[in-house]
Amino acid sequence: MNKLIHIGFGNIVNADKIISIVSPDAAPVKRMVQKAREEGxxxxxxxxxxxxxxxxxxxxxxxxxxxxxxxxxxxxxxESENSQDET
Incomplete structure (x- = not known):
């Protein structure tokens, strides 16, 4: 079963599909975000x-x-710990 996590304001993502979670403050991350916005x-x-x-x-x-x-x-x-408890 997919693990879904709440990321704020009613938005939920599949935790199994996350590669990384990073802070947006570093210049390389800002460039990555800008490029992703341009490419949709x-x-x-x-x-x-x-x-x-x-x-x-x-x-x-x-x-x-x-x-x-x-x-x-x-x-x-x-969420990962909760799902392990169920098995």
Whole structure:
């Protein structure tokens, strides 16, 4: 079963498809986000708020979130632990 995690404002992603969760502050990440926007390979899930995390997905898409990377990571870990408890 796919593990879904909440990334803020009612937006949910498949945790199994996340390659990395990075902060948007570094210049290389800013360039990566800009390029993805130009190519139509980004999903803005911030609801107009400041981007605090960039999720890099398996298919090359970027998902922008207003939650901190640590928060999303903790939710993914928590979800992973919960699914292990069920098995």
């Amino acid at each position: 390979k980004s999903v803005d899930a911030t609801q107009g708020r400041k981007t605090k995390a960039v999720l890099v997905m398996e298919n090359g898409m970027l998902v922008l979130s207003a939650l901190l990377p640590e928060t999303i990571c903790n939710r993914a870990i928590s």
